[in-house]
Amino acid sequence: MRVPIYQVDAFTKRRFAGNPAAVVVLPSFPSDTVMRAVAAENNLAETAFLVQEEGQYHLRWFTPAVEVPLCGHATLATAAVVMERLSPNLGGVVFQTASGELPVARSADGYVLDFPSRPSEKVSSPPDVSKALGIMPTEVYRNQFNYLAVLDDARNVRDLQPDLVAIxxxxxxxxxxxxxxxDGYDFVSRYFAPAKGVPEDPVTGAAHCMLAPYWAERSGRSSFVAYQASRRGGEVVCRLCGDRVELEGSCVFYLEGQADISL
Incomplete structure (x- = not known):
């Protein structure tokens, strides 16, 4: 079966930066085995699979290893595909996903994602976290998805060389x-998820669903301009809105074509 495929750099205004995501447009979802194989073949942090059915857009995301319940940059990339290629007159789209309905709207500089907030709780610094990072965090938080390690200086985040096997x-x-x-940003971050087949994710929307409530509580503010300091790097505008987080960013198309996804 031959289907349209796009590769889009998300959370960036320039090509070869931000987080690249593949977007595969399908008439219906194939088996999980096929989608895992396609994601592994693409070898990007995430591949998004999009199905339009009865006027609704259904969206799933796979890393090269597993399906994930939420993905920001691939949702941003899929919104760009829908609103720039499939239905250019749309001002917004709502995706049906494992994390519920995810609205995305056009903005002056790109697109705004409306995602669920992911609050966290403070924990005593587990020795395995500091050992994996090779540095002692000032604070450690966690939720059901991730740990959040807080360092005292942006340079330490940028220079970090963690033990990925330990993570x-x-x-x-x-x-x-x-x-x-x-460099004018409110906070910086990096994200490591080798257990999901993503050693370091270049720019991670879902991570900012945890970062935004943390920094809001710490600063008393609700709006931030953040930078994810991976090698590619990318900018995310975050706004905490109750139990939701708005994530705003831009996209650049890199590749458009067809994929043969038959096994």
């Missing part, structure tokens, strides 16, 4: 590392 052995699927921002 893969943690009892959460990934670890976010953050610090107060530099």
């Amino acid at each position: 893969a052995g943690l009892d959460r699927s990934g670890i976010i590392v953050t610090a107060p921002g530099d």
